[in-house]
Amino acid sequence: MNIRSYTFEEYVDRVKSFHGFAAPGVVIGGFMVELAYQHLPEGGLFNAVCETAKCLPDAIQLLTSCTVGNGRLTVVNLGRYAMAFYDKSKGEGIRVFLNPTKLETWPEIKSWFFKMKPKKEQDYPILMKQLKEAGTSICSVEQVKIARHFLEKKRRGEIAICPCCKEAYPLADGAICLGCQDEAPYMMTKITNHSRATHKSTSLKYRNSKK
Amino acid sequence: MNIRSYTFEEYVDRVKSFHGFAAPGVVIGGFMVELAYQHLPEGGLFNAVCETAKCLPDAIQLLTSCTVGNGRLTVVNLGRYAMAFYDKSKGEGIRVFLNPTKLETWPEIKSWFFKMKPKKEQDYPILMKQLKEAGTSICSVEQVKIARHFLEKKRRGEIAICPCCKEAYPLADGAICLGCQDEAPYMMTKITNHSRATHKSTSLKYRNSKK
Numbered sequence: 001m002n003i004r005s006y007t008f009e010e011y012v013d014r015v016k017s018f019h020g021f022a023a024p025g026v027v028i029g030g031f032m033v034e035l036a037y038q039h040l041p042e043g044g045l046f047n048a049v050c051e052t053a054k055c056l057p058d059a060i061q062l063l064t065s066c067t068v069g070n071g072r073l074t075v076v077n078l079g080r081y082a083m084a085f086y087d088k089s090k091g092e093g094i095r096v097f098l099n100p101t102k103l104e105t106w107p108e109i110k111s112w113f114f115k116m117k118p119k120k121e122q123d124y125p126i127l128m129k130q131l132k133e134a135g136t137s138i139c140s141v142e143q144v145k146i147a148r149h150f151l152e153k154k155r156r157g158e159i160a161i162c163p164c165c166k167e168a169y170p171l172a173d174g175a176i177c178l179g180c181q182d183e184a185p186y187m188m189t190k191i192t193n194h195s196r197a198t199h200k201s202t203s204l205k206y207r208n209s210k211k
Numbered sequence: 212m213n214i215r216s217y218t219f220e221e222y223v224d225r226v227k228s229f230h231g232f233a234a235p236g237v238v239i240g241g242f243m244v245e246l247a248y249q250h251l252p253e254g255g256l257f258n259a260v261c262e263t264a265k266c267l268p269d270a271i272q273l274l275t276s277c278t279v280g281n282g283r284l285t286v287v288n289l290g291r292y293a294m295a296f297y298d299k300s301k302g303e304g305i306r307v308f309l310n311p312t313k314l315e316t317w318p319e320i321k322s323w324f325f326k327m328k329p330k331k332e333q334d335y336p337i338l339m340k341q342l343k344e345a346g347t348s349i350c351s352v353e354q355v356k357i358a359r360h361f362l363e364k365k366r367r368g369e370i371a372i373c374p375c376c377k378e379a380y381p382l383a384d385g386a387i388c389l390g391c392q393d394e395a396p397y398m399m400t401k402i403t404n405h406s407r408a409t410h411k412s413t414s415l416k417y418r419n420s421k422k
Contacts, residue, residue, distance in 0.1 A: 018272075018278060019278055019280060019281050020276050020278075020281050020283075023280075023281070025280075026280060029280075049396055051390065051395075053279060053280070053282070054280065054282065055280045055281075056280060057278075057279040057280040058278050058279065058280025058281065059280070061229075061272070061278070061279075061280070065231050067229060067230055067231075067268075067269050067272070068264060068268040068269065068272075068279050068286065069230055069234075069236075069237060069240075069264070069265065069266045069267065069268040069269025069270070069272070070230050070231050070234070070266075070269065071264070071265065072231075074396075075279065076394070076395070076396055077389075078380075078388060078389040078390040078394055078395060079367070079380045079381045079384050079388060079389055079390075080373075080376075080378050080379070080380055080388055080389075080390050081378070081379060082378065082390075084397070091398075095397070095400060097378055098378075098379070099378075100372055100377070100378065100379050101377070113370075113379065114370050114379070115367075115370060142400040143400065144397045144399070144400050145397060145398040145399050145400075146396055146397060146398070147396050147397060147398050148398075150396035156290075156326075159324075159325050159326060161311055162291075165291075166311070166312070167291050167292070167293065167308055167309075167310075167311065168291070168292060168309070168311050168324065168325070169289075169290045169291055170290045173290050177289060177290060177291055178288075178289040178290055178291075179262065179289040179290075179291050179293075183287070183289055184262075184287070184289060185260055185285075185287055185357055185358050185361035186295070186306070186355045186356060186357060186358060187302075187356040187357070187358050187359075188355070188356050189306060189353040189354065189355050189356075
């Protein structure tokens with residue numbers, strides 16, 4: 001069974017090159033994309049929702065024109081092994097999910113998916129063999145209608161300079177940017193060779209300091 | 212100025228192929244990755260944080276081994292045009308941001324970045340010319356230390372079957388999955404050719420229905 005325009009082996013090679021290794025999740029993701037496209041009108045332009053950040057977004061980015069950066073792939077982390085493709089004007093689409101009831105005949109896939117064995121006890125060659133044989137058969141398909149609020153284009157609105165970090169940010173986020181509202185994942189930043197407008201020294205600058 | 216191992220033109224071709232078109236943001240993102248790597252120890256393995264979902268994640272995915280699906284690129288939407296690469300064991304890294312104070316000599320870049328003109332009035336060839344000439348010079352670099360909570364590996368824990376949708380989900384999310392906790396972006400789903408264990412018909416099924 002092919003995965004879009006690729007043979008199984010060609011797809012696995014692409015996964016290795018993009019994802020870093022032939023992760024079982026990205027392989028399954030390839031079959032999920034294939035199954036979705038079998039149910040979508042030919043030649044249409046679709047956007048994607050991915051219900052997990054694990055592996056599946058890379059299958060979508062490898063096989064379709066939807067990427068995180070072009071805004072046509074949105075990861076909504078629901079913890080489910082599922083993805084949906086939809087027509088953004090009507091919101092009508094196809095959702096594909098890995099169906100647990102279909103894993104009974106594929107013990108190595110089931111064991112991997114439900115984390116029933118430690119990683120080192122998994123038999124990777126058998127897992128890959130089962131994935132190739134199972135193809136799209138372990139997945140199910142549903143028609144979906146995307147909620148209106150999700151389809152609405154989010155406009156950034158006016159861009160301002162944050163009085164705290166001096167970087168550009170969407171004014172709609174508040175008087176200071178979200179990074180300076182304690183949402184940045186940094187403990188501290190230290191200016192190096194390129195100074196900010198108001199920070200000419202190389203001294204440590206603690207973000208969100210109220211001093 | 213090269214962008215990692217590519218000439219400007221080669222990189223622009225890669226952007227077109229992955230992102231769909233040569234978006235100015237992905238082009239700038241390429242220079243941001245280049246600048247970050249000029250300040251990172253050679254040969255190290257780094258994870259990435261991207262502070263916007265617009266364009267920049269695609270530059271990171273094109274030029275580094277960090278992707279959304281392999282978990283080495285995290286988008287933390289702070290609305291800032293910035294990215295950071297860090298060593299995940301120590302949390303030490305380099306943050307690069309587009310510095311608004313450096314845009315004064317590049318009117319077309321400034322006008323695009325601050326959305327000062329409607330899209331159709333933008334001069335795309337001049338914008339691309341200025342981006343190529345400006346290279347990394349419109350960006351600034353900082354050392355960052357990633358917050359500990361961000362570095363901790365999030366384990367999914369036990370996987371269960373959601374009693375509502377019958378799909379697998381992380382039990383830590385609650386008694387039912389997040390999708391059935393009203394977080395799914397769908398108005399409705401309709402079972403098609405592949406039935407769920409408990410839904411053999413093709414009748415409409417409204418998610419989260421409390422009936």
